[in-house]
Amino acid sequence: MTCKNSGCQCDCSAPDFTELAPVMEKYAKTPGSLITILQKAQDIYGYLSMDAINYISEQTGIKPAKIYGVATFYSQFRLKPIGKYLIMLCQGTACHVNGSEMIEEAICEELNISDGETTEDGIFTLNNVACLGCCSLAPVMMIKSADGDETYGNLTKDSVKAVLKEIRAREV
């Protein structure tokens, strides 16, 4: 990663978007592709940095303000980096009725973070989500990581803590 700004004298490492280049090639000039581009960018980098938004703007000709507007409208997009494991805690109606609030408390207690935050060691991020569609197994959470998505159902305070402890033990 070297600075791409022409004439730049610094030895800063400006962000490198080579991984995103093929995506841009495919979608940059196709109308209506902004959400798809943002999804792919987030898949690659884990979140949408301001640099990424500016890069997408340069490539597509869409104003950064508009991209920012779209990114903040949809709950899927994140403007901050996330931990290695993203905990998506379902707050759907069935989960609410079956005590998802209690599960949230247990997660917060175990990890010392609240909704939207990342643990200091960068392992976990907690996000409340609307509904994962596994309502008969409420309360439910999905944990996303590089290894794929894992869904856990019929959670109790103890079982959710056990899951988190197991992941943490693997990571340390």
Place this chain on the structure above:
Amino acid sequence: MKVVVGQGSCGVATGAKKTAAEFEKQIKEKGLNISVEKTGCVGTCYLEPIVDIYDDNGEITRYVKVQPDKVSDIVEKHLMGGEAAGDHEISDIDKTFIEKQTRIVLRNCGLIDPENIDEYIATGGYEATKKVVTSMTPDQVIEEIKVSGLRGRGGAGFPTWFKWNAAKASPGKEKYMVCNADEGDPGAFMDRSVLEGDPHSLIEGMIIGGFAMGATEGVIYVRAEYPLAIHRLEIAMAQAREKGFLGKNLFGTDFSFDLRIKAGAGAFVCGEETALIASLEGERGMPRLKPPFPAQKGFWQKPTNINNVETFGNVPWIIANGGAAFAAYGTAQSKGTKVFALAGKIKKGGLVEVPMGLPLKDVIFGIGDGIKNDKEFKAVQMGGPSGGCIPASLIDTPVDYENITKTGAIVGSGGMIVMDETTCMVDMARYFLDFTRKESCGKCNYCRVGTKRMLEILERITIGEGKDGDIELLEELAVKIKDGSMCGLGQTAPNPVLTTIKYFRNEYEDHIYNKKCTAHSCKELLTFTINDKCIGCTLCSKKCPVTAIHGELKKKHEIDQATCIKCGKCEETCKFGAIIRD
């Protein structure tokens, strides 16, 4: 002989993948020549993971709650010994969960491998498409759908034939068929099951609809929270293309049709047609005024028709069996069957497809077997954030569009969240308002600010700071938000509040005037006390995070109410039932 493991999201969440892997491992170890295959959601979610063993004579034995540790027993007894492993078999009572249903949309779910098009074709799949494109005119297709009486299953219940006809009548060569698979109602999951369990029926429904309205391109807008559904749809579309069911000149005719997937990015308001179209175009999903309707100006300003997954799922069946066969089910105004997602405090949760017009009681008690832990049935929430709560006194209400609307709720997409005596109705209203407030796109003042104001009032009530006049203020705001909002989200957002006030006004009053939560659920209104069952084990006092519990060893303890933060730790800890929650 083959082993089929149900691997919808519910199954996977309970460990179905591990179960399937264990079968594969043991079959290999024992040197057996038996394949392990997958199927989608069977619908009996409370019995997952579910394993069906198909004997060579076609007989199916269903095993339930098959965790990996049960696999060896089934392999030894059934696969090797040829005898059913009775201990793990589905009980006769549980069999009735599906036997009592009438499955049209779910006809293949849990029976075929969704990743294998040949299994779908073997059930008569793509015959309806062939019939339509080779022997019917668009008008004949629309007429057949009209005869069936099929109405949109996404929530509004608008006649499907009418929408198709309007899109067909719109001038223009370029038209779009869109599927709304952005199942946003938190508590509904029938669309996910169809996408995961029978994706070809959706594809077929879209081709037939596309033919009827004159579209050559279709888009499926799926929520990003359903990764497995997207994965299976992609496989299904590729296989359909390979067989020539999608693409150019279907069945050797002039008709061409192809599909693509667009992953949504998480916004409830995108269930509204014009918002969904804005999102498809890469914009913020904000609704616009109608008319023009999407049938006139939709995706890229071209005539567009949008239907939901379940609606499309009915279409191939209707074409194959005739509109009249579909109309034979249901009531005068609400024809056919409807899939309901039964969840909440229900004993047997899952997907239930029944003819329209069946009384609520038959669904909740007849099929769902009543309330968990034998508590008392209090209400059922239907229609999600746009719907309402139907109280126990109306349990005989027939489930169809008209009768459910009369109660103040709506059929909606078919979510049924069952609640018992421990569910606080004010808290339910607060929960839904919190949801709609977050999901309001912000375009209309009444929806943006009004839902926020209503939420603030409800929050105050649930923490014991409700005031005289709050209920009336909520009612006044509700009416104004309904009148002052442009789209369905705002127009229906107050429904959960209005129905809970209508049927459970006493609970609101208890919160406001007596500072009591009847369901003992609102934390701030609780008091914890210790009764005579206390043996003085001191466990609760050790667990109390604020040391509010005092007492000597082997003597009854006391809770200092001024210090207590009502966290409930003592209640969880106590082994003697000595902590009273009031």
